[in-house]
Amino acid sequence: MNKSRYAILGMLFDEPHSGYEIIQIMKNSTSNFWQESDASIYPVLKKLEAEGKVKSQSEFAGERERKMFEITASGKKDFWAWIGRPTEKEKHRDEMLLKIFFGANINKKDVLKIFKFKLKRCKDIKKTYKQIETDILSKVSDKHPHKIFWYMTLENGIMHVKTESKWIKKCIQILEKSKDKNGIKFKKKTFK
Amino acid sequence: MNKSRYAILGMLFDEPHSGYEIIQIMKNSTSNFWQESDASIYPVLKKLEAEGKVKSQSEFAGERERKMFEITASGKKDFWAWIGRPTEKEKHRDEMLLKIFFGANINKKDVLKIFKFKLKRCKDIKKTYKQIETDILSKVSDKHPHKIFWYMTLENGIMHVKTESKWIKKCIQILEKSKDKNGIKFKKKTFK
DNA sequence: ACGGACATGTAAGCAGTTACATGATTGC
DNA sequence: GCAATCATGTAACTGCTTACATGTCCGT
Numbered sequence: 020m021n022k023s024r025y026a027i028l029g030m031l032f033d034e035p036h037s038g039y040e041i042i043q044i045m046k047n048s049t050s051n052f053w054q055e056s057d058a059s060i061y062p063v064l065k066k067l068e069a070e071g072k073v074k075s076q077s078e079f080a081g082e083r084e085r086k087m088f089e090i091t092a093s094g095k096k097d098f099w100a101w102i103g104r105p106t107e108k109e110k111h112r113d114e115m116l117l118k119i120f121f122g123a124n125i126n127k128k129d130v131l132k133i134f135k136f137k138l139k140r141c142k143d144i145k146k147t148y149k150q151i152e153t154d155i156l157s158k159v160s161d162k163h164p165h166k167i168f169w170y171m172t173l174e175n176g177i178m179h180v181k182t183e184s185k186w187i188k189k190c191i192q193i194l195e196k197s198k199d200k201n202g203i204k205f206k207k208k209t210f211k
Numbered sequence: 212m213n214k215s216r217y218a219i220l221g222m223l224f225d226e227p228h229s230g231y232e233i234i235q236i237m238k239n240s241t242s243n244f245w246q247e248s249d250a251s252i253y254p255v256l257k258k259l260e261a262e263g264k265v266k267s268q269s270e271f272a273g274e275r276e277r278k279m280f281e282i283t284a285s286g287k288k289d290f291w292a293w294i295g296r297p298t299e300k301e302k303h304r305d306e307m308l309l310k311i312f313f314g315a316n317i318n319k320k321d322v323l324k325i326f327k328f329k330l331k332r333c334k335d336i337k338k339t340y341k342q343i344e345t346d347i348l349s350k351v352s353d354k355h356p357h358k359i360f361w362y363m364t365l366e367n368g369i370m371h372v373k374t375e376s377k378w379i380k381k382c383i384q385i386l387e388k389s390k391d392k393n394g395i396k397f398k399k400k401t402f403k
Numbered sequence: 404a405c406g407g408a409c410a411t412g413t414a415a416g417c418a419g420t421t422a423c424a425t426g427a428t429t430g431c
Numbered sequence: 432g433c434a435a436t437c438a439t440g441t442a443a444c445t446g447c448t449t450a451c452a453t454g455t456c457c458g459t
Binding site: 416423427 | 447
Binding site: 022025026029032033048049051052053054098099101102103105106107108109110111112113114115116117118119120121122123124125129133136137140164165167168169171172174175178179181182183185186189190193194197 | 313
């Protein structure tokens, strides 16, 4: 339970939230660059409470319980300590790039299919981002201290998805111009 | 053992390699978007062999063994089946973006530190990419069927790292222009 | 003689996911 | 009356990493 705890601590920084709320907030705000599976939130919260980083209090709406968690002073200290530590390099795996890397072993049509499939996904993502911008971010007051940072993370997503689209289009062009290299066979070493 | 197997199968497509060689090749070529820890290669190779996707033959240089693995027809079939399947969305976690998302709870100086730290890392990565381009890629013959695809994956890295740098510089500018919002305090809800 | 690269593996552990389990409330 | 959403959790599994274990060969 290494990084999830800081995501949760950060979510609780301004005001108390229930586990369920944290899940919803993450889905609507950080899912672009940070997501936890639903089930993982509750055990982490439990552990954080045991360590005194958060404290909880149950609210009831009728019979239904809502356990609200509040960050403690010790939790804030942890959060800031994390902020101060150098950000670790993330090992991000890109399955599409792996496929493209092996492109010479795939026929051209299939490579193009991979590109076009991804391009479509990029378009969808771009649309989602634009929607977040108009539906959510633009409605937040400029005085809201978080707004500038929420905007930054969104902008990061927009810029990268545009870059990805540009790269794909460039690759498609290169591919379509290139003669099909299927004729040029590789000398294959095999034993037996 | 889900995706690693295809990375390995792909590496063996043209010619047999030992586990150790695969590790080296990955370090020098796909580490940008795909990496496996050293220890993970051997068990996967073992499993692939048990499934008949690769077959091995030991070579000896004196006492030292080198187990060379060759892909089988069944392995190639698996590889192509993977190529044909839609590429899964990857959940990539970006710790820096998470920190920035919580920027309102951090003092401005520390946010700038996070940006500048990442900017330096971007510069280093860019340098590495350029080195790969001049030291390795430019020396590969244009007729080499893999070259075009190796170039594409490298170009992807270069474009994204440039985008990231651009984004960071933009964010730093925004931050430096903005008045320190520390005065505007958030109404904090706490219980008790 | 010794460190570093070459070479292959095992064991333990952990972070995170999927699937499961339970039940209340709201809206149609 | 039923589906969707609200709400909290557990259990089992899996994929991956870290650390360990062993030994050879080569250059200085």
